[in-house]
Amino acid sequence: MRFKQGSLLALLTLGAFLSLSWLSAEWGRRRGNDAKTYKNQILKFQEKLSFLQEENKKRSLELSNALNKIKCTSSERTVPAAELKGDMNLETLGFSSLDFMKLSSLYYHLPHLRAYENSIYPNIIFGKNKTGVSVVMGVPTIKREKESYLIRTLTSLFFQMSKLEEEDCLVIVFVAEVDEAYIKDLAKMVQEKFPQKVNSGVLEMISPPAFFYPSFLDIKLMFGDSEKRARWRTKQNLDYSFLMLYAQDKGKFYLQLEDDIIAKPRYFTAIKDFALRQTSDWLVLEFSKLGFIGKLFRTKDLPLIVQFLIMFYKDKPIDWLLDHLFYVKICHPEKDSLDCAKQKQKLRIQHQPSLFQHMGKYSSLPGKIQNLQDTDFEKHKLYPLHSNPPASLYTSLKVHEKYSLENAYLRKGFFWAVSPKAGDYMLIQFSDPLNVKEYVFTSGNVQHPGDKLFNTIVEILPENETDFLSNLLSNGSKFDYEATNNGFFKIGTFENGVAQGIINPALGKIKAFRLTVLSDSPVWAIVGEILIKAN
Numbered sequence: 204m205r206f207k208q209g210s211l212l213a214l215l216t217l218g219a220f221l222s223l224s225w226l227s228a229e230w231g232r233r234r235g236n237d238a239k240t241y242k243n244q245i246l247k248f249q250e251k252l253s254f255l256q257e258e259n260k261k262r263s264l265e266l267s268n269a270l271n272k273i274k275c276t277s278s279e280r281t282v283p284a285a286e287l288k289g290d291m292n293l294e295t296l297g298f299s300s301l302d303f304m305k306l307s308s309l310y311y312h313l314p315h316l317r318a319y320e321n322s323i324y325p326n327i328i329f330g331k332n333k334t335g336v337s338v339v340m341g342v343p344t345i346k347r348e349k350e351s352y353l354i355r356t357l358t359s360l361f362f363q364m365s366k367l368e369e370e371d372c373l374v375i376v377f378v379a380e381v382d383e384a385y386i387k388d389l390a391k392m393v394q395e396k397f398p399q400k401v402n403s404g405v406l407e408m409i410s411p412p413a414f415f416y417p418s419f420l421d422i423k424l425m426f427g428d429s430e431k432r433a434r435w436r437t438k439q440n441l442d443y444s445f446l447m448l449y450a451q452d453k454g455k456f457y458l459q460l461e462d463d464i465i466a467k468p469r470y471f472t473a474i475k476d477f478a479l480r481q482t483s484d485w486l487v488l489e490f491s492k493l494g495f496i497g498k499l500f501r502t503k504d505l506p507l508i509v510q511f512l513i514m515f516y517k518d519k520p521i522d523w524l525l526d527h528l529f530y531v532k533i534c535h536p537e538k539d540s541l542d543c544a545k546q547k548q549k550l551r552i553q554h555q556p557s558l559f560q561h562m563g564k565y566s567s568l569p570g571k572i573q574n575l576q577d578t579d580f581e582k583h584k585l586y587p588l589h590s591n592p593p594a595s596l597y598t599s600l601k602v603h604e605k606y607s608l609e610n611a612y613l614r615k616g617f618f619w620a621v622s623p624k625a626g627d628y629m630l631i632q633f634s635d636p637l638n639v640k641e642y643v644f645t646s647g648n649v650q651h652p653g654d655k656l657f658n659t660i661v662e663i664l665p666e667n668e669t670d671f672l673s674n675l676l677s678n679g680s681k682f683d684y685e686a687t688n689n690g691f692f693k694i695g696t697f698e699n700g701v702a703q704g705i706i707n708p709a710l711g712k713i714k715a716f717r718l719t720v721l722s723d724s725p726v727w728a729i730v731g732e733i734l735i736k737a738n
Contacts, residue, residue, distance in 0.1 A: 343377045377409055377449075389408075452502070532550060594631045644701070651727075
């Protein structure tokens with residue numbers, strides 16, 4: 204009996220153990236199945252989330268494209284709705300996208316733009332879609348920490364141009380920012396400072412779409428550059444490329460400038476004439492020795508240049524890349540560096556003197572002080588081989604300190620006078636009467652752009668009044684010169700601070716020039732340049 208009781212107890216213990224083992228195994232199996240189920244659910248949730256994120260990205264891209272097109276069509280350049288006829292579209296209105304398809308390899312180097320193919324429109328802040336000019340000037344600008352020089356740069360560019368030169372020119376300000384509030388404030392300031400230039404269409408302002416720039420997170424640091432500097436020069440390469448692509452169909456030549464420069468008088472004509480005189484197959488004409496300032500390209504060459512820049516936009520600054528392009532195009536790999544440098548001079552031709560000077564102290568790179576100066580800017584005048592003919596000089600104007608009329612005439616400085624009054628004059632009386640071919644008088648300067656001559660005429664005193672009048676009569680309506688007083692005749696007037704013209708030799712010899720002020724001026728007057736070119 205005792206044996207049976209012991210056996211029974213053992214069997215019950217074994218049964219309980221087996222039952223617990225089975226329950227434990229079953230609970231573990233079920234728990235494992237539940238975990239597997241939860242894992243599958245999490246994976247499905249992640250897949251759905253990824254899908255939604257991708258869809259959201261697509262919708263964002265579509266919205267961004269739509270917004271960019273809306274910005275274009277709502278800008279000041281938009282043709283009124285009543286004038287939209289036939290097959291007119293964004294392209295016929297001047298809002299064609301930047302044609303990256305012609306440079307399809309660019310999408311390899313800028314893969315983030317593939318989603319925006321054929322939709323890379325610039326934001327047109329203001330402009331009149333001016334095309335067909337001789338020179339398109341590109342002025343990129345960004346928000347600076349310390350001081351902006353853009354207004355002074357534009358003032359200098361326009362101040363040193365005549366109205367005829369403006370008609371053959373387009374200045375594009377490229378605001379390389381995506382901060383809409385900053386862009387709006389800058390545009391307002393420029394429009395208030397240069398309303399006539401904006402209304403005439405000679406001045407445009409654009410900015411890139413927000414999606415144009417990559418993340419800049421994968422930039423390799425080279426040449427000891429900090430991460431901040433590497434990102435700055437990398438973005439700068441993209442800024443130049445965008446601006447070049449936008450400008451390529453608007454004129455014959457493209458002039459690369461910066462937003463912190465000043466220009467010499469008559470720089471526009473000097474650039475145009477120098478470019479048209481070239482007979483070799485050049486790639487760039489340089490009108491400044493500094494960096495990427497004052498570099499002139501034929502617009503037909505811009506796609507090649509942009510393609511090269513974007514291939515290496517992460518690697519080096521743009522002036523270095525341009526030098527590498529010269530090497531690729533013309534240097535013989537088996538010849539030495541001296542021969543290469545000689546060959547490069549065929550592609551890059553330097554104009555003397557430099558026509559542009561860097562004036563900014565604070566670089567667009569935050570924290571950098573940049574006291575760069577082009578030493579060739581002041582060495583030569585625009586007419587280095589010319590001197591004005593011998594003459595006696597007289598003026599009724601009150602001279603300020605040592606800034607005499609002789610300074611301007613002898614090209615040693617400038618003439619500065621206290622506020623001119625009606626009847627004031629400047630007289631240039633030649634030692635001997637002579638035939639004059641051309642004359643130029645410029646007033647004001649970059650430091651004092653408002654100190655111009657207003658309501659002032661240019662007069663000449665012919666050697667023989669009878670012969671002069673006879674020549675006028677024989678030429679009929681070709682010469683409309685008005686007699687003033689004391690034997691003088693009016694031949695021109697100051698416009699925007701400049702008076703210039705060509706004199707027909709048939710009019711005979713001239714004894715004197717006179718500048719006469721017709722009304723009181725509230726400002727002082729500077730005469731910065733006097734050119735009288737004799738035959």
